[in-house]
Amino acid sequence: MRIETILKPASLEDAYKAIAADKNAVMFAGGAWIKLTLKDIATAVILDGLGLERIAVGDKTVEIGALATLNDVATHPVLSGLYGGMIAESCRRVMGINVQNVATLGGSVMGGYAFSDILTALLAADATLRFQKHEPMKLAEYLQRKVNFRDLLVAISIPLKNGRGVFRKIARTRLDFAILNLAVTNVNGLYLIAVGARPGVARLATLAADRLNEIHPVSVFDIEKAVADALAELDFGSNNRAAEDYRRALARVHLLRALKEVTFDDRQR
Amino acid sequence: MIVNVDVNGRLRSFDVPPGAFLLDVLREAGYLSIRRGCDTTSCGICTVLLDGKPVPSCSYLAIRAEGRKVTTVEGIPEEAAKLARHFGEEGADQCGYCNPSLALAVYALKQTRPKATDEEIRLWLVGNLCRCSGYQSQLVAIKRYLEERP
Ligand SMILES: Cc1cc2nc3c(=O)[nH]c(=O)nc-3n(C[C@H](O)[C@H](O)[C@H](O)COP(=O)(O)OP(=O)(O)OC[C@H]3O[C@@H](n4cnc5c(N)ncnc54)[C@H](O)[C@@H]3O)c2cc1C
Ligand code: FES
Ligand code: FES
Numbered sequence: 001m002r003i004e005t006i007l008k009p010a011s012l013e014d015a016y017k018a019i020a021a022d023k024n025a026v027m028f029a030g031g032a033w034i035k036l037t038l039k040d041i042a043t044a045v046i047l048d049g050l051g052l053e054r055i056a057v058g059d060k061t062v063e064i065g066a067l068a069t070l071n072d073v074a075t076h077p078v079l080s081g082l083y084g085g086m087i088a089e090s091c092r093r094v095m096g097i098n099v100q101n102v103a104t105l106g107g108s109v110m111g112g113y114a115f116s117d118i119l120t121a122l123l124a125a126d127a128t129l130r131f132q133k134h135e136p137m138k139l140a141e142y143l144q145r146k147v148n149f150r151d152l153l154v155a156i157s158i159p160l161k162n163g164r165g166v167f168r169k170i171a172r173t174r175l176d177f178a179i180l181n182l183a184v185t186n187v188n189g190l191y192l193i194a195v196g197a198r199p200g201v202a203r204l205a206t207l208a209a210d211r212l213n214e215i216h217p218v219s220v221f222d223i224e225k226a227v228a229d230a231l232a233e234l235d236f237g238s239n240n241r242a243a244e245d246y247r248r249a250l251a252r253v254h255l256l257r258a259l260k261e262v263t264f265d266d267r268q269r
Numbered sequence: 270m271i272v273n274v275d276v277n278g279r280l281r282s283f284d285v286p287p288g289a290f291l292l293d294v295l296r297e298a299g300y301l302s303i304r305r306g307c308d309t310t311s312c313g314i315c316t317v318l319l320d321g322k323p324v325p326s327c328s329y330l331a332i333r334a335e336g337r338k339v340t341t342v343e344g345i346p347e348e349a350a351k352l353a354r355h356f357g358e359e360g361a362d363q364c365g366y367c368n369p370s371l372a373l374a375v376y377a378l379k380q381t382r383p384k385a386t387d388e389e390i391r392l393w394l395v396g397n398l399c400r401c402s403g404y405q406s407q408l409v410a411i412k413r414y415l416e417e418r419p
Contacts, residue, residue, distance in 0.1 A: 003288020006270075006332055028330065035290075035328030036309045044288065048333055071322075096396020098316050098323040098374065174395045 066106025083165025277344030
């Protein structure tokens with residue numbers, strides 16, 4: 001792998017301009033994935049020194065700088081507890097500590113990987129993306145529209161809400177990509193259900209969640225119906241990790257468990 | 270371009286090509302305990318400590334290490350020797366190729382979580398592959414090392 005030129009911009013605006021002006025320039029965050037691809041790069045724009053590694057906790061949101069590493073997120077005092085530690089757990093399930101110390105949240109979002117565990121958890125946390133040039137955009141919309149603009153992702157914003165959350169990764173080994181992953185949140189009776197590695201990129205099951213959101217209180221039967229709705233709404237497929245039927249079967253069982261977990265107390269489950 | 274790095278407590282200046290990775294720069298400078306495995310961020314063999322944290326040096330741009338502290342196994346001789354003794358006693362290595370990276374990762378674990386449980390040790394080291402040992406004997410050796418008084 002060869003990198004011809006390195007740019008170290010002095011400001012966020014300069015970083016944006018560097019990739020906007022040159023289609024052969026790439027943002028270089030943790031570099032973990034870029035190195036895996038072994039592609040030659042004409043210009044790498046490194047993002048250190050711009051304050052992008054900061055995690056700032058406000059009254060209503062927590063803003064995760066795009067250069068915060070997976071380990072920064074997993075060990076952050078607020079994020080490690082938010083939604084039952086759902087986002088932190090998704091970070092901890094990526095490779096080992098050495099990769100978690102370099103791979104960034106920004107690279108995880110902008111890479112848009114179909115196997116991504118992080119995207120699934122961020123979807124269920126109702127994340128919003130903040131860019132240098134473009135208007136803020138919900139992650140769900142960004143992924144749905146398959147937007148492909150060249151911009152600098154500055155931060156990922158997560159609403160600070162008191163709710164329950166669960167993240168699950170089903171993989172053959174601890175190091176492997178997911179066969180399936182899912183994340184579910186329940187904030188005062190409002191649910192978000194995300195399923196990734198189907199093997200397509202993470203998606204929200206919006207119809208299933210919307211129906212569930214209209215029911216108070218939710219029963220086990222409602223949850224079973226929501227799982228059936230989610231399975232009908234989401235597309236599943238086959239690849240070298242698992243067949244479509246197997247993925248559906250896994251999703252049925254794990255969504256049911258996850259929804260029960262965010263709805264009932266231990267005793268009721 | 271010039272990159273200034275504290276390697277094992279000694280300030281070094283390296284004249285490197287722009288896209289050089291830390292692994293290549295350190296090996297070129299004679300720190301041969303750092304080894305190349307996959308060269309794609311996947312095996313952990315190239316692990317060094319950057320400001321005390323294990324990172325894969327094969328995908329870490331040298332220029333990003335400017336002003337930071339890098340530790341290789343040459344920088345922790347006493348701790349590496351202690352761990353090596355336990356590895357020997359437990360039959361926890363064969364070819365030894367993974368040992369420097371493993372020693373650094375275990376040393377970092379000891380700094381962060383000196384009383385790590387079996388599960389925590391396993392999780393911490395999940396990205397440090399060893400083609401020979403089967404891991405169980407390593408786990409026993411690492412536990413003995415963590416139990417040792419400083
Ligand atoms: C061996 C290996 C195994 C992995 N396994 C998993 C797994 O099981 N589950 C999982 O969820 N993830 C996995 N990952 C992915 C990992 O979690 C990160 O998502 C990935 O490494 C990208 O983060 P990075 O910081 O390394 O980004 P980089 O490699 O630096 O960049 C990735 C892409 O994002 C772009 N980019 C980065 N930051 C920005 C920004 N701020 N603005 C605009 N564009 C940007 C880059 O230009 C590039 O196109 C794995 C990675 C590796 C190397
Ligand atoms: S050589 Fe760096 S992770 Fe394998
Ligand atoms: S002892 Fe041979 S790779 Fe670990």
